[in-house]
Amino acid sequence: MSKDIATRVTTGVQALALPGEREGWQAQHRGSLLTDGQSYDALADAIEADLKARRLDGDLPWGISAAYRARKRVKPLRDAARAMRKAAKAINGTVAAYEETQPEVVLQRRADKALRKGQRKQQLQATAHNSAQQTLRRLAPADDDGPAGEAKVLGDFFGPNNGQRRGA
Structure with a gap:
């Protein structure tokens, strides 16, 4: 039996x-x-x-x-x-x-998942990069020293070349 x-x-x-x-x-x-x-x-x-x-x-x-x-x-x-x-x-x-x-089904599903993950990650990085670029453009107005959109440091806005000093 x-x-x-x-x-x-x-x-x-x-x-x-x-x-x-x-x-x-x-x-x-x-x-x-x-x-x-x-x-x-x-x-x-x-x-x-x-x-x-x-x-x-x-x-x-x-x-x-x-x-x-x-x-x-x-x-x-x-x-x-x-x-x-x-x-x-x-x-x-x-x-x-x-x-x-089935091994081929599992491998295909994993490959599709990795591809979707990579696409999402790339999309997120592109969005973050574009956002940072827009923020830099807004913070860096055009003046005599260079073209608009050029990156500046915070001291450039409060230095002696800037005539907007307060106080004294």
Whole structure:
């Protein structure tokens, strides 16, 4: 029995690793799980209908007790059907995980991310440079010594050449 499980696991992993066989594996296992879930639901419906029809001495009128007893007895089958549908969804997630972790897909995603990061960084540097240049142009008005926009130091604005001294 364990050899059978080991063989199935090995072939399943091999099928997931190959892009051409991945869809077939997904369809086969998802289909079998959904079929099992439908079988459990049908079985639960049949058992519930049979148990509702059986009246016992001491039951409440209108079949309330029998209906409650029937729902209680088929609850494990309904849970099993729900688990099969959940497992079928998990098959889709497993296949998606294999598709997302293909080496070439991961490398392409990383390269795209690095490119976007570089573009954002370059854009930020250009914005900062332009902002600094505009600030320098505003602080450096044209005068006799040089053209407008030439960088100056703060002392040039308060030195002896500037006739705007206050005080004294």
